[in-house]
Amino acid sequence: MDPIIFLIQCLNAVQYGLLLFLVASGLTLIFGIMGIINLAHGSFYMIGAYMAFALQPLVAQYLGGGFVVTLIACVLLATILGYFLEWVFYSYLYTRDHLQQVLMTYGLILVFEELRSIIIDNDVHGVAAPAWLAGSVPLGDVMTYPVYRLFISLVCLLVAGLLYWVLSRTRLGMMIRAGASNREMIGSLGININRLYRIVFAIGVALAAFAGAIAAPVSSVYPGMGNAILIICFVVVVIGGIGSIKGAFLAAMLVGFVDTFGQIFFPAAAGVLVYVLMAAILLFKPEGLFKQG
Amino acid sequence: MRSTLRAIFILALICAVALLPMFTTGYYTGLVVKILIYALFALSLQLLVGCAGLVSLGHAAFFGIAAYYVTLLSPQSGPGNLFILLPCAVLAAMAYALVTGALSLRTKGIYFIMVTLAFAQMAYYVFHDTAVGGGTDGIYLYFRPELRIGDWVMLNLDDQYVFYLFTLGCMLLTWAFLAMLMRSRFGAAITGIRVNEPRMRSAGYSTFKYKLVAYVVAGGLAGVAGFLYAAKDGYVNPELLAWEQSGLVLLMVILGGSGRLWGAIIGAVVLTLLQEGFQSQALFGELAKNWHLTFGLAIIILVAILPQGLAGLPEQLRARRHAAKKAKPSPTTA
């Protein structure tokens, strides 16, 4: 394989992996801390993307802002949405068994899909990358690589780093990590559980929505995008071990590379390879690579 | 006395269902056939969820594989032979269940749910992305299979009423089979494994084998449902294996009640009627277009208020009354 093409595919794999990580980290945190299986997590990714599409003209018109302002607006709205959803719906799921959570969040997916259909529409849309990121970087003599994809990878890496910093260096992070390994304990430590849960959930939603928004110029905005990424994220979480951020990161990168290079070497089986990977890993480690607490 | 009354009631119900097509239009007959097929599908999942305690979110794979198999194997020039096609379709589903079950059953709990989902996605992508099944367009089954030995056609399923009764018969046979299975030694073992697997292992049961058998049998029965589905409309597409379908049948089992076999049947009836109802413009007018919204909300509410499903409703009410009685101070102790 031509080294330049190899480099391009590696960059693609990293970008895809990082996006997956952002969405999967929310999923694994929510399950690890609150014990909730949230089937509707993919919908947040979809909501982020559609928000980016819908807000871009509004931000330009009323705030005179560009793409970055749109992204920030998406994240803020998503955080508020997450906070509200936890309060109104998800807080009732803590006492229910996993099966009920699966089915209730399944119903929620339907509600989200239909609301999106009513508020925006069912069409496929494109979101334009901002002009200052729309160029390409030359790689070698012939090939180029879109600047925007590099931007995605860079920003996602920064967000991942920020997440790592929050989890390992701040008090909030400490509470979150304690909660991931022993949920019953943190309540008895005098920490306001309800607020912690609400914050963690809002963070999870914001991460997923941000991933959807920032990926929109590259992957376009379409109705099934939430469900598609949800399943892959489940695979990432299963491979990495539920509740483990480190595991989610490694698994996301693994899936990114297997999927990207799989499409090149085995185009017919491309959609299936990720599941073969999962099956192979589960043969040796039935609880994922880094099972938490 | 009560069990005789119950038997008479069930018999009367079966007769009513069997005679229904003589009194209604083709639309309603088609709807009942759809309900019967989904009832069979839900019964197959009940074996896994209610009896063996294995929650699978990938059961649609076996349904779809059998549906595709019969469609692919059916000759285009005339009706195929059911005695060949049905076993082939069911065996194909069971083969996939054997391989994926052997791997999936190495995991437990939430991991098992996710792994079964992923294996169903694998099957979905095979039919969605490759030319095997005509891709996203799906493929057509031109002639319903008939029951034929040599030259003698025992049963021609092209007649709508005959197909209706055949489907009813399959569903009832499946129900009877599962009832017998759960009373058998295998059923006793599977029940024990569901309640306390370590205890069963310490008694000497190789629990993995039992679970795998349950998984494969459930897959095979789902295959029967898939076969009937393909024969009913003559059209199959990859969405039959989509996880939304797996979620729907799981919903039927849970909403109907996983504590009783017939909970699956109730669940299939209620959910199919709900789906039809929410799409009906006569009932919901403009909102009928956005029926996913009303259907999704209904799911959330029903799952929330019926933790034991509809079949468990009498017990739920009884427990509530019992708790209320306990809370009230009795006049003698006050």
Place this chain on the structure above:
Amino acid sequence: MTTLLSAKNITRRFGGLTAIDNVSLNLDRGTVHAVIGTNGAGKSTLVSVLAGELAPNEGSIFLNDQDITSWPQPRRARAGMGRSYQRTTIFPSLSVHENCRITAQARHQKFWSWASPAQHCALSNEAADRALALAGLDADGKRIAGLLSHGGKRQLEIAMSLATHPNVLLLDEPLAGMGPEETDRMLDLLQSLKSEHAILLVEHDMDAVFRIADVITVMVNGAVIAHGDPIAIRANPDVQTAYLGDEE
């Protein structure tokens, strides 16, 4: 004295923690071999390893002179190893008799009779009847197991293990949570089982242990610090300081 179960040099680690360190013991028919020790001494882990729920990192286990170290738990159970749990693991919604019948059925799994009604398995029914009689529960056969008293449930726990015709019994704290009357009844039961079986008894109740045990092994922090008959153990200074001393 026939040795039915023999464990040699068993070691089991969990990451950096050594739960069982080079432990050996023999179970002979007709004896009650008690294993005592402080909390966290590794007693329950030892039972799990012997039963086959955990694999040892080192060492080997012999049942009737056969090396069963690599055998999974169900296979050991079918070869005659019975086990009862520290936490009650009966099936609460079934009747007492059905509880025993289910475990008894494990010895009568035949490929060609999988479909025959569970109620009519004569051999399982007989084994259940016998087990209930041995445990003194034959009058309670039809009662729902969940409604038994705590002592009754512990008796049922033992009965379920007996229903599989074991010759080795691994009992993990069968007296847990029992009052004096129930303890007496349980000890009488164990006494009556002694002649036919080799019994391993993990217990905290020191009085009961000294009443019934023929051999005692004392474990501290995963290792065996003393082994012998009750009188010798009582007099052993190491045991007194490490364990019995703390009790006083």
